[in-house]
Amino acid sequence: AGTLDDVKARGKLNCGVTTGLVGFAAPDANGEWGGFDVGVCRAVAAAVLGDPKAVEFVPTTGKTRFTALASGEIDMLARNTTWTFSRDVDLKFTFVGVNYYDGQGFMVPKELGVSSAKELDGATVCIQTGTTTELNLADFFRSNNISYEPVPIETNAEAQQQYLAGACDVYTTDASGLAATRATFEDPSAHVLLPEIISKEPLGPLVRHGDDNWGDVVRWTLNALITAEELGVSSANIGEMSAGTNNPEVNRLLGSEGNLGEMLGLSADWAKNAIMASGNYGELFEKNIGENTPIGLARGLNAQWTDGGLIYSPPFR
Amino acid sequence: MTTLTDPPKASFRLSMLIYDTRYRSLTIQAVAMLGFMLLAAWLLNNTLTNLATLGKPIDLGFLGEPASYDINQRLLDYNSRDTHLRASFIGLINTLVVAVLGCITATIVGVLVGVLRLSKNWLVARIMTVYVEMFRNVPVLLWIVLAMAILIESLPAPRAFRGDNPEATMKVFDSVAITNRGVYVPEPLFSNSLGSIHLFGDSSLRFDVSLDLMAILVVLIASIFAVRKVTSRAAHIQETTGVRPKTWHVNLAILFVPMIALLAVLGFHLGYPELKGFNFTGGTHMRNSLIALWLALSLYTAAFIAEIVRGGILAISHGQTEAANALGLRPGKTMRLVILPQALRVIIPPMISNYLNLTKNSSLAIAVGYMDITGTLGGITMNQTGRELECVLMLMGCYLLISLSISMVMNWYNARVALVER
Amino acid sequence: MSELMTDREIDRSKMHVSDNVAIEITNMNKWYGSFHVLRDINLTVNEGERIVIAGPSGSGKSTLIRCINRLEEHQQGSIVVDGTELTSDLKNIDKIRSEVGMCFQHFNLFPHLTILENCTLAPIWVRKTPRKEAEETAMHFLEKVKIPEQADKYPGQLSGGQQQRVAIARSLCMRPRIMLFDEPTSALDPEMIKEVLDTMIELAEEGMTMLCVTHEMGFARQVANRVIFMDAGQIVEQNEPEEFFNNPKSDRTKLFLSQILGH
Amino acid sequence: MSELMTDREIDRSKMHVSDNVAIEITNMNKWYGSFHVLRDINLTVNEGERIVIAGPSGSGKSTLIRCINRLEEHQQGSIVVDGTELTSDLKNIDKIRSEVGMCFQHFNLFPHLTILENCTLAPIWVRKTPRKEAEETAMHFLEKVKIPEQADKYPGQLSGGQQQRVAIARSLCMRPRIMLFDEPTSALDPEMIKEVLDTMIELAEEGMTMLCVTHEMGFARQVANRVIFMDAGQIVEQNEPEEFFNNPKSDRTKLFLSQILGH
Amino acid sequence: MSDQAFVRTEMLPEKEPPASTVGIVGWLRENLFSGWFNSILTVVALGFIYYVLSGLVPWVFQSVWNADSLNECREIMTETWGSTHGHACWGVVNERWLQLLYGFYPDHLYWRVNLALVLTLVALAPVLFAEQSPRQLWYLTAAYPFLMPWLLWGGSIWGPIMVAAGFAIGYLGYRILVPVAGGLVAIIAAFALPIIWWLFLAGGVAGAIDSVIPIGIEAVESRKFGGFMLAVLLGIVAIGCSLPIGIVLALGRQSDLFIVKTLCVGFIEFIRGVPLITLLFVASLLLNLFLPPGTNFDIILRVMIMMTLFAAAYMAEVIRGGLAALPKGQYEGADSLGLNYWQAQRLIIMPQALKISIPGIVSTFIGIFKDTTLVSIIGLFDVIGLSNAIRADTAWNGIYWELFAFIAFLFFIVCFSMSRYSMYLERKLHTGH
Numbered sequence A: 001a002g003t004l005d006d007v008k009a010r011g012k013l014n015c016g017v018t019t020g021l022v023g024f025a026a027p028d029a030n031g032e033w034g035g036f037d038v039g040v041c042r043a044v045a046a047a048v049l050g051d052p053k054a055v056e057f058v059p060t061t062g063k064t065r066f067t068a069l070a071s072g073e074i075d076m077l078a079r080n081t082t083w084t085f086s087r088d089v090d091l092k093f094t095f096v097g098v099n100y101y102d103g104q105g106f107m108v109p110k111e112l113g114v115s116s117a118k119e120l121d122g123a124t125v126c127i128q129t130g131t132t133t134e135l136n137l138a139d140f141f142r143s144n145n146i147s148y149e150p151v152p153i154e155t156n157a158e159a160q161q162q163y164l165a166g167a168c169d170v171y172t173t174d175a176s177g178l179a180a181t182r183a184t185f186e187d188p189s190a191h192v193l194l195p196e197i198i199s200k201e202p203l204g205p206l207v208r209h210g211d212d213n214w215g216d217v218v219r220w221t222l223n224a225l226i227t228a229e230e231l232g233v234s235s236a237n238i239g240e241m242s243a244g245t246n247n248p249e250v251n252r253l254l255g256s257e258g259n260l261g262e263m264l265g266l267s268a269d270w271a272k273n274a275i276m277a278s279g280n281y282g283e284l285f286e287k288n289i290g291e292n293t294p295i296g297l298a299r300g301l302n303a304q305w306t307d308g309g310l311i312y313s314p315p316f317r
Numbered sequence B: 001m002t003t004l005t006d007p008p009k010a011s012f013r014l015s016m017l018i019y020d021t022r023y024r025s026l027t028i029q030a031v032a033m034l035g036f037m038l039l040a041a042w043l044l045n046n047t048l049t050n051l052a053t054l055g056k057p058i059d060l061g062f063l064g065e066p067a068s069y070d071i072n073q074r075l076l077d078y079n080s081r082d083t084h085l086r087a088s089f090i091g092l093i094n095t096l097v098v099a100v101l102g103c104i105t106a107t108i109v110g111v112l113v114g115v116l117r118l119s120k121n122w123l124v125a126r127i128m129t130v131y132v133e134m135f136r137n138v139p140v141l142l143w144i145v146l147a148m149a150i151l152i153e154s155l156p157a158p159r160a161f162r163g164d165n166p167e168a169t170m171k172v173f174d175s176v177a178i179t180n181r182g183v184y185v186p187e188p189l190f191s192n193s194l195g196s197i198h199l200f201g202d203s204s205l206r207f208d209v210s211l212d213l214m215a216i217l218v219v220l221i222a223s224i225f226a227v228r229k230v231t232s233r234a235a236h237i238q239e240t241t242g243v244r245p246k247t248w249h250v251n252l253a254i255l256f257v258p259m260i261a262l263l264a265v266l267g268f269h270l271g272y273p274e275l276k277g278f279n280f281t282g283g284t285h286m287r288n289s290l291i292a293l294w295l296a297l298s299l300y301t302a303a304f305i306a307e308i309v310r311g312g313i314l315a316i317s318h319g320q321t322e323a324a325n326a327l328g329l330r331p332g333k334t335m336r337l338v339i340l341p342q343a344l345r346v347i348i349p350p351m352i353s354n355y356l357n358l359t360k361n362s363s364l365a366i367a368v369g370y371m372d373i374t375g376t377l378g379g380i381t382m383n384q385t386g387r388e389l390e391c392v393l394m395l396m397g398c399y400l401l402i403s404l405s406i407s408m409v410m411n412w413y414n415a416r417v418a419l420v421e422r
Numbered sequence C, D: 001m002s003e004l005m006t007d008r009e010i011d012r013s014k015m016h017v018s019d020n021v022a023i024e025i026t027n028m029n030k031w032y033g034s035f036h037v038l039r040d041i042n043l044t045v046n047e048g049e050r051i052v053i054a055g056p057s058g059s060g061k062s063t064l065i066r067c068i069n070r071l072e073e074h075q076q077g078s079i080v081v082d083g084t085e086l087t088s089d090l091k092n093i094d095k096i097r098s099e100v101g102m103c104f105q106h107f108n109l110f111p112h113l114t115i116l117e118n119c120t121l122a123p124i125w126v127r128k129t130p131r132k133e134a135e136e137t138a139m140h141f142l143e144k145v146k147i148p149e150q151a152d153k154y155p156g157q158l159s160g161g162q163q164q165r166v167a168i169a170r171s172l173c174m175r176p177r178i179m180l181f182d183e184p185t186s187a188l189d190p191e192m193i194k195e196v197l198d199t200m201i202e203l204a205e206e207g208m209t210m211l212c213v214t215h216e217m218g219f220a221r222q223v224a225n226r227v228i229f230m231d232a233g234q235i236v237e238q239n240e241p242e243e244f245f246n247n248p249k250s251d252r253t254k255l256f257l258s259q260i261l262g263h
Numbered sequence E: 001m002s003d004q005a006f007v008r009t010e011m012l013p014e015k016e017p018p019a020s021t022v023g024i025v026g027w028l029r030e031n032l033f034s035g036w037f038n039s040i041l042t043v044v045a046l047g048f049i050y051y052v053l054s055g056l057v058p059w060v061f062q063s064v065w066n067a068d069s070l071n072e073c074r075e076i077m078t079e080t081w082g083s084t085h086g087h088a089c090w091g092v093v094n095e096r097w098l099q100l101l102y103g104f105y106p107d108h109l110y111w112r113v114n115l116a117l118v119l120t121l122v123a124l125a126p127v128l129f130a131e132q133s134p135r136q137l138w139y140l141t142a143a144y145p146f147l148m149p150w151l152l153w154g155g156s157i158w159g160p161i162m163v164a165a166g167f168a169i170g171y172l173g174y175r176i177l178v179p180v181a182g183g184l185v186a187i188i189a190a191f192a193l194p195i196i197w198w199l200f201l202a203g204g205v206a207g208a209i210d211s212v213i214p215i216g217i218e219a220v221e222s223r224k225f226g227g228f229m230l231a232v233l234l235g236i237v238a239i240g241c242s243l244p245i246g247i248v249l250a251l252g253r254q255s256d257l258f259i260v261k262t263l264c265v266g267f268i269e270f271i272r273g274v275p276l277i278t279l280l281f282v283a284s285l286l287l288n289l290f291l292p293p294g295t296n297f298d299i300i301l302r303v304m305i306m307m308t309l310f311a312a313a314y315m316a317e318v319i320r321g322g323l324a325a326l327p328k329g330q331y332e333g334a335d336s337l338g339l340n341y342w343q344a345q346r347l348i349i350m351p352q353a354l355k356i357s358i359p360g361i362v363s364t365f366i367g368i369f370k371d372t373t374l375v376s377i378i379g380l381f382d383v384i385g386l387s388n389a390i391r392a393d394t395a396w397n398g399i400y401w402e403l404f405a406f407i408a409f410l411f412f413i414v415c416f417s418m419s420r421y422s423m424y425l426e427r428k429l430h431t432g433h
């Protein structure tokens, strides 16, 4: 049976997330998971099962995530994972889209007085193993002909600990991850992100190869969130909007017109549920990682295409 | 004697396969073999089907691809452009390094603790008991992460050494720096180095043999050989005259004079670690991941070895000591001539199986980011290439090879020292 | 068990006792913790004397002879062996141990060494005898205990009686002037007992000073100059064997004798 | 040691020997590896016969009787027990084992079971007797060997003689037609030997077919119909006890008898 | 020489030993200050103890219990003692101890875990204290393998009952077929029938009965299992299931059947030759590959399988030792009574061999129990995995010692008491015979 049927039969969505990266996915004191990636999981759960709480979050490390997905332990992975050729083609996964356009950055303590990554000759660098950043790092230092000492680490939390204790001079990972990590420091201002972004890191949710139906569900749930922002549908106004508007695309999206839900094998109000779960793309962003949160990421590349960003959803038609 | 007739040949009936003791064992074995083959075939078939659906047929080609990642701890040359095979090889060597270091330390600590546990001093014996119980009853993984945490959290970072009035200073005449990234100790350097020979060309298993090191080894072995000659001559003199000539000064001279001469010729000097840029440079850097692993493994294993040593000594009955005492042997000689030779027979086999355990436990290196073979082949390589089956099988193969060699040594030893009994 | 010896003529003529004092124990007391094992022991042994110590189990016989070569420490009184007082001075202890040989109930041979090595170990390492010479001596004593052909075997390959004889030979190799025996035959089968007692009788005939804890009353009768009876950590009675067996004075002795001879 | 039995009147009248063959061994040969332990054994035992097997150590006595209930496998010749030939056929082996009881030198009781359980185990599991009935039988035989009161104890709590009697009772509970004894008394103290021999004599009086390896010549004289003397894996002599003891034919037998009776 | 004759007329009384050799002084002199070397050792040891305790005691006892985050802890510390050094922040344990013990198990169902633990102890009683415990307890012990999983995983009671029914069916089949078709057929049937039942029928029947008489308790997914409970569960399951496999392997290794022996030796040496972590990799990465396409069972079960195989290899060696310790006469005694191989094993050999092996089994258990922590490396939330998760929480980021101390304490208590128990057993067995 397809994953969609499995999920429906189980009544729960198994969603792989990080072991803890504030703003993207982290459990709070009550064990409730929250964050940008978590929002995607909840949206999918809401779309499929009608209940944003019907998610089982499976924390994965950089190393364990792909096995978890391949072995069927999780139905989808929403764990700031970079879309790369080999992951898509060789590891046999399907990336359904991009929810955050990112790049790899460096964080150093201000007191070191470093202003460029090129000055890092001889530095000790904390790096999460099993990630693209590990490979980028090797390439970057090699091509710039400078030496470094990698300290391979399993999780973000440990990396943070070692970095703060001074066991490494630099911490490198996705810039978004760096910002999120820095936000939890006692004194965030004592650390700076270096200007170099050494790679492209399009992060997005992914599913196993070969179950196109399920891939479509996740892909279009993500697109629904993006389109909702573009069309101005938010969790605040969705109630009245879903009663019917004179924008046919909104109507198709929210199920008051056409049968997009049925085509996916979902209920008619799937997208409405997804959006209500934790808001549209923009809301998700602002609530979890936006400029008004401690993490304070600007929309930048992740603005809607209409605002000069790269966030762009195919039309609902 | 009468001529012997063969037992009457009963005609073969099918039921004999089950009820006849001669055929029964054949039947059982055949069934077992069949069952095993079926199981194996079933597993293999499943695996092949599954791999086919996944589109990942078994293929070792990835081993020849560039690894693309760096390894911090490496005894041989390696860079991120080297192959996965090379990375695995580096990992294997790292495994062996920590295993050998661990075994040596564990033995020293274990023997010491084991003997001290038998100390007449109540307090010392108790402290040792607490040590042994503490380490034996807490998982080794916990000790490893704990050791790492202690190193990271309680030692100063290199930046603490900076500035005019640093918080931390180097130890031992400014030659050793203890930081939370590891310990930097002076390294031996040779100004008239003999260079090194390069083995295995460009292949992934290539390695360099330092001629300086070889020269030192040769001289060392020659000296040891000479010392043994002197000792055996002393033994000979003792046998004929009864008095053993003092040989320690000769031995000392034989051990040290040629070595010092050689070092002088090679231009031996120490390279001291020095704070430069972000880190100390120069000197030998023992990373904290290695230290944590080494410490935790050896202290953990030492607790077991201590018990073995204690048991071994206790197993030698009190009567042996008394008999030796009654013959006028002093405690030192009693230990050396009577107790130890007997205790060793009891001690060494379980000791070796503890070495084996230590080696296997070294695979927990992965918890502190030490790049042993589990970290390279079974870690990053596996993760970046997605070749789980191949990697895990190779990984198991490596450990199996190590284990089997160690148990071969053990069997050989056991056969050699078996007590002659009636 | 006295029948065991009947087939042998004992030559008492050679068993000469000199007037030199070999062991002198004065007012010796010993405690294990607060348990008073040896109480006011006074005992003088002349050179060439053969003394048998008897007594019920737990009466302190073993402890007494173990004190004599300082396997146990006494707390009060003095023990003088061959003119040297036993104190905690290591030199004195070494001196006395090389003059006093000891045989244990369980032989305590070294199982990892051959019979010959067992016998030469102490001479070589304590007396610094050249190996050659030590081996000759060892073979001499092994012949004396009648097992020279076993020299290259290991203790595990010998019978109990043979092992005990090796143990005796091993002590003799140090050429001790006094031999202590602690129930040397009680771990043996009857046939083997005879072998060992024969060896001991031979030693006695050569005039060796001997202290022997044993329940072999036949041996005591034939060989001993004196039998000492201990009970509750004290010497209760001592006398010549004939007198001791035929005419015991103390009630305890009588009781004891009735028990062991009654069998 | 023949004194041990004098206090008992043996009733030979009941010891009837029938003409039925109980065991027939023909040209039997056995090797351990390349060592030829049993050579051309021919032996016929009639029902009710009581045979004592004697011979020096290592002569193959144990091996012979162990072949009879297939604890060891023979390689040539045939052994027919009660009409069933011993082959490697499991059914035959089971059949024979349930007809042949065996008593070992070291009793081989099961230490984790009570005496009663020891006795009922085989009847319940092999013969499928109801427990109740098995227990009754067991008590019957325990009474016969005179230790019914020990039924609920464990073997470790009994003396050697009692243990051996339990072992006999345990075999009897399977109601065997033939009993094999392998030196049943040689691990026992003299007093206990008597207890066990008495039990065996009683069995003999009831007409049980018995093969017994023993050195108790008193027992042989009083009970056996025939004594078989083995040496070097072969039957050297067999005869009635009187003839055997008073008038041995073979030199080996003479030598052997002189040794064991000479003591 | 009759001058040496001596008779004691009056027995000497027991005297007090010299004061310096008894009492506290005597004890001190003997155990701590017997000679200058010992005295130095004593002083050094005292110094060491003082050093350790002076650091440890304030850390443990001058500590903060009520705080919701590390920062709060630190504030309280600076307020009370003026520094954050040398004081523990037990707030984290205070807040999370239930999670560390039970993982994510629903808190209103904790009683089920507790009950399962109590059941374990009660079910073990007949095994450990065979003499003192009533016979009826054996029924509980027999029911335990079905009761315990049902308590922990919950769901319909018919599942476990149907599994148990499989055994009953096997047994019945055996009993019915033995007289009709002979032993071998019966044995084959005894194996085949339950397997057929479990594979094809049990599920349907359970479902059917459940729809008629639904009896059940709230189901809990394996994923919720975690913390110390997971370690205990894995340990118990691994040891419990490995025991029969270990027995079979040990018998196989002892047998003279060449192929059987080779297979057993091969398996045992293979498992013992590789680190547990590689086997766990197999569980998490490869096991699904080895099974028919589409089978997919959860990681906890897969880990249980691997841990069981791992434990079985070690168990086999322990039991082999027990078998070797049995005198040959026991086998011969059984043979001469006409017991067949399996009867002899079951009634005579195994009861004794297992009893001798109990200390070894306990040590193996301790080893396995400690090794369960390795599952954190493949991403399960046992105590160590949870401690990592807790440290990933912003509130507790940066806390180390308190968590590790608590975990170490948990393991120490359990392992230490078990090792004491096995020592007690060893002594008992030593004097027993």
Ligand SMILES: Nc1ncnc2c1ncn2[C@@H]1O[C@H](COP(=O)(O)OP(=O)(O)OP(=O)(O)O)[C@@H](O)[C@H]1O
Pocket (backbone or CB within 6 Å): C032, C035, C037, C055, C056, C057, C058, C059, C060, C061, C062, C063, C064
């Ligand atoms: N190391 C010791 N610690 C405490 N008490 C001891 C010790 N050794 C012996 N004893 C006690 O001292 C007493 C005398 O022991 P000893 O061995 O000298 O008796 P014995 O006369 O040789 O008895 P046996 O004939 O049984 O050998 C006994 O009561 C014994 O329990």
Ligand SMILES: Nc1ncnc2c1ncn2[C@@H]1O[C@H](COP(=O)(O)OP(=O)(O)OP(=O)(O)O)[C@@H](O)[C@H]1O
Pocket (backbone or CB within 6 Å): D032, D035, D037, D055, D056, D057, D058, D059, D060, D061, D062, D063, D064
């Ligand atoms: N399992 C075996 N393997 C090889 N040789 C054996 C084995 N069992 C016995 N033997 C040898 O077979 C010979 C006969 O042994 P057996 O036990 O039958 O002698 P026995 O007459 O019973 O002697 P004893 O009176 O000592 O019991 C002996 O030389 C013995 O060493």
Ligand SMILES: NC(=O)CC[C@H](N)C(=O)O
Pocket (backbone or CB within 6 Å): A018, A062, A079, A080, A081, A082, A128, A130, A131, A132, A133, A173, A174, A177, A201, A203
């Ligand atoms: N740091 C991370 O956990 C993710 C790193 C990177 N985006 C990757 O997919 O490999």
Ligand SMILES: [Mg+2]
Pocket (backbone or CB within 6 Å): C061, C062, C063, C183
């Ligand atoms: Mg004594």
Ligand SMILES: [Mg+2]
Pocket (backbone or CB within 6 Å): D061, D062, D063, D182, D183
């Ligand atoms: Mg025999």
